[in-house]
Amino acid sequence: MSTFKFVGKSLAYSIISLIGLSVLVFVLARVLPGNPARAALGPNAPPEAVQALMQQLHLNEPLYIQYWYWISGIFTGNWGLSLYTHRNVLLDVEQFFPATLELIIMAGIIDLLLAIPLGLLAGKMENTYVDNIIRVLTYIGIAIPSFVVAIFLQLIFGYGLHLFPIIGELSPGVTPPPRITGLYVIDGLLTGEFNVVVDAIWHLILPSFSLALGPLAQEARILRSAVVENKNSDFTLSEISHGLPDSIITTKYLLKPSLIPMITIYALDISSIIANAFLIEFIFNWPGISRYGLNAMLSKDLNGIIAVVMIAGVLFVIANTLVDVIIGYLDPRSREEVSD
Amino acid sequence: MVMENGKILEVKDLAVSYKVYEGILKVLRNVSFYVLKGEKIGIIGESGCGKTTSMKSIMRILPTNALLEGGEIYYKGKNILKISKKEMTYLRRHSISMIFQDPSTALNPVFKIGPQIYDIVKYSSDRRLTKSEIHELAISYLKQAALPEPERILDSYPFQLSGGMKQRVNIAMSLASANDLLIADEPGTSLDVTIEDQIMRLLKSIVEEKHLSIILISHALGTVRGFVDRIYVMYAGTIVEYGPTKSIFSNPLHPYTRLLIESVPKLMGKKIPEGIPGVVPSYLNPPLGCRFSTRCPFKMDICEREMPQVYEAEDGHFVACHLFRKEGS
Ligand SMILES: Nc1ncnc2c1ncn2[C@@H]1O[C@H](COP(=O)(O)OP(=O)(O)O)[C@@H](O)[C@H]1O
Numbered sequence: 001m002s003t004f005k006f007v008g009k010s011l012a013y014s015i016i017s018l019i020g021l022s023v024l025v026f027v028l029a030r031v032l033p034g035n036p037a038r039a040a041l042g043p044n045a046p047p048e049a050v051q052a053l054m055q056q057l058h059l060n061e062p063l064y065i066q067y068w069y070w071i072s073g074i075f076t077g078n079w080g081l082s083l084y085t086h087r088n089v090l091l092d093v094e095q096f097f098p099a100t101l102e103l104i105i106m107a108g109i110i111d112l113l114l115a116i117p118l119g120l121l122a123g124k125m126e127n128t129y130v131d132n133i134i135r136v137l138t139y140i141g142i143a144i145p146s147f148v149v150a151i152f153l154q155l156i157f158g159y160g161l162h163l164f165p166i167i168g169e170l171s172p173g174v175t176p177p178p179r180i181t182g183l184y185v186i187d188g189l190l191t192g193e194f195n196v197v198v199d200a201i202w203h204l205i206l207p208s209f210s211l212a213l214g215p216l217a218q219e220a221r222i223l224r225s226a227v228v229e230n231k232n233s234d235f236t237l238s239e240i241s242h243g244l245p246d247s248i249i250t251t252k253y254l255l256k257p258s259l260i261p262m263i264t265i266y267a268l269d270i271s272s273i274i275a276n277a278f279l280i281e282f283i284f285n286w287p288g289i290s291r292y293g294l295n296a297m298l299s300k301d302l303n304g305i306i307a308v309v310m311i312a313g314v315l316f317v318i319a320n321t322l323v324d325v326i327i328g329y330l331d332p333r334s335r336e337e338v339s340d
Numbered sequence: 341m342v343m344e345n346g347k348i349l350e351v352k353d354l355a356v357s358y359k360v361y362e363g364i365l366k367v368l369r370n371v372s373f374y375v376l377k378g379e380k381i382g383i384i385g386e387s388g389c390g391k392t393t394s395m396k397s398i399m400r401i402l403p404t405n406a407l408l409e410g411g412e413i414y415y416k417g418k419n420i421l422k423i424s425k426k427e428m429t430y431l432r433r434h435s436i437s438m439i440f441q442d443p444s445t446a447l448n449p450v451f452k453i454g455p456q457i458y459d460i461v462k463y464s465s466d467r468r469l470t471k472s473e474i475h476e477l478a479i480s481y482l483k484q485a486a487l488p489e490p491e492r493i494l495d496s497y498p499f500q501l502s503g504g505m506k507q508r509v510n511i512a513m514s515l516a517s518a519n520d521l522l523i524a525d526e527p528g529t530s531l532d533v534t535i536e537d538q539i540m541r542l543l544k545s546i547v548e549e550k551h552l553s554i555i556l557i558s559h560a561l562g563t564v565r566g567f568v569d570r571i572y573v574m575y576a577g578t579i580v581e582y583g584p585t586k587s588i589f590s591n592p593l594h595p596y597t598r599l600l601i602e603s604v605p606k607l608m609g610k611k612i613p614e615g616i617p618g619v620v621p622s623y624l625n626p627p628l629g630c631r632f633s634t635r636c637p638f639k640m641d642i643c644e645r646e647m648p649q650v651y652e653a654e655d656g657h658f659v660a661c662h663l664f665r666k667e668g669s
């Protein structure tokens with residue numbers, strides 16, 4: 001009951017943030033200088049045609065009416081016409097977004113899978129050579145921007161060692177699986193095309209690792225210091241003095257409280273992963289939504305821009321809600337605060 | 341099992357320091373004490389005098405910056421500073437247990453009491469217990485610690501319980517493994533006086549019922565008076581006096597003990613006690629001689645140069661003070 005209430009509250013906050021974001025983005029896009037109808041039709045179009053298009057796009061109406069048209073369209077599947085691809089923006093999103101989502105999810109997973117063992121190990125082995133090696137590695141990871149990491153990885157593991165592909169989502173000759181979610185790994189699993197799954201994961205590793213390195217390095221450091229602190233706390237000493245096995249103390253009683261600060265940062269790091277994904281997609285020629293987003297901006301395609309920004313916002317809000325729920329699970333006190 | 345003179349625990353010349361940014365804190369020096377089987381001893385001293393450090397040494401849970409610089413700790417005849425990790429774990433599971441000073445930090449904040457006590461019960465048993473056996477045992481320990489509604493306690497997080505209840509939970513947990521020796525490190529200090537009183541009575545009844553030996557730590561003499569058989573008085577990392585509780589109160593010898601007893605508020609007294617003038621010396625550069633010499637009203641020249649030996653002043657009553665030096669020694 002209290003967990004249900006907690007998740008509900010967290011969701012309610014998310015929805016409020018999303019409404020706020022949608023208004024902000026919408027207003028920003030509309031107050032940008034330049035006339036989108038003119039931009040769409042080109043400089044030689046007759047003024048009557050421009051007027052007609054503006055009429056059609058409700059550009060002559062007050063902003064709140066325009067917002068209403070737009071937001072009700074979102075829920076009825078009419079995301080407006082893209083002035084750049086000349087079709088419903090929703091179709092564009094359906095085409096380009098899954099590849100981006102897959103990249104971000106993979107980065108989020110690699111992030112946690114590496115940050116947790118590294119941080120825990122460094123904390124347990126405080127001030128030993130293992131800790132020092134991890135310290136140096138994580139400093140490097142924090143210092144280097146993700147696009148530089150990407151280029152290095154391409155040079156070393158792609159051109160140099162030929163271990164990983166450098167560009168694209170699938171190898172040439174591998175046909176994409178039947179489209180269900182648009183995420184190749186998931187679709188491959190659902191349709192039993194495991195060679196596609198392997199190939200897709202193989203292509204995901206370098207770009208998603210480039211995205212994950214900075215965040216995971218930072219999170220490993222935060223986890224390490226929490227582990228060091230909790231390791232000398234009374235409750236850990238008490239657990240040791242009751243004779244609990246070291247393995248249980250470390251992976252259960254020490255890890256859970258130590259994860260709390262790290263997971264809090266994880267929510268923020270997801271947003272940097274989303275932001276950096278735009279750059280990484282260019283470097284790896286990833287058929288995601290970033291190229292579409294860039295072109296939308298250059299051609300002042302209002303509906304396209306709004307859709308891309310809103311998607312980034314929705315992703316961030318979903319990640320935040322998830323993190324809230326995880327924190328609620330990890331830290332019973334936070335749950336109490338919310339349900340009061 | 342070899343047990344020298346019925347001593348279950350004997351600490352000999354323990355020396356522990358802490359490494360800190362400013363240098364080395366030379367905390368424990370020449371700390372020696374013993375506990376007989378079934379005996380109740382008290383260790384008394386101002387906060388910061390090294391009581392907790394001594395107990396953590398026995399449990400082998402000193403923090404990572406602690407330096408064990410000397411001494412032996414015999415438990416049932418074996419030096420527990422030398423035994424393997426496995427043997428130590430065995431003792432922690434089946435023989436010795438420690439109750440920590442602050443009940444609000446001694447329980448893991450993010451787990452319910454249930455899983456915490458279940459794990460302790462599970463690993464303190466000689467054989468594999470079923471889930472329901474573990475549950476039953478946990479309930480019985482909570483009941484022995486006089487906790488009402490044990491089922492509700494098991495389903496609570498530490499922050500949902502009062503300080504007194506948390507300390508009872510700690511006591512319940514120690515029941516699983518304290519079959520011989522219980523170490524209670526200021527078990528009531530952080531609680532209200534009335535709650536502290538209840539906790540002390542609970543401990544007393546448990547210790548007597550299970551015929552346990554206990555080391556009861558306190559910063560105040562009054563707390564242990566009606567409880568323990570013998571008292572050790574600690575000052576700045578050294579034991580300054582020890583003896584049967586009666587003789588300590590009727591005939592305190594060390595100037596520090598005398599001041600300590602005088603500073604206990606007396607209900608009938610007219611004067612408000614002033615406490616002991618001066619402060620505990622820094623552990624970075626402690627006095628070469630007696631550590632109390634910087635505050636002692638009876639200080640002599642030798643006190644600054646030499647650490648005093650231990651002299652037996654009356655039967656079983658010892659004092660480490662140059663005032664009691666025997667002729668010719
Ligand atoms: N982990 C530590 N690092 C540095 N100094 C410590 C540490 N633990 C305790 N000390 C110091 O050791 C001295 C004795 O502490 P403690 O054993 O806790 O005394 P008590 O239990 O009698 O209050 C104090 O001066 C305290 O500051």
Ligand SMILES: [Mg+2]
Nearest residue numbers: 391392393441
């Ligand atoms: Mg203490």
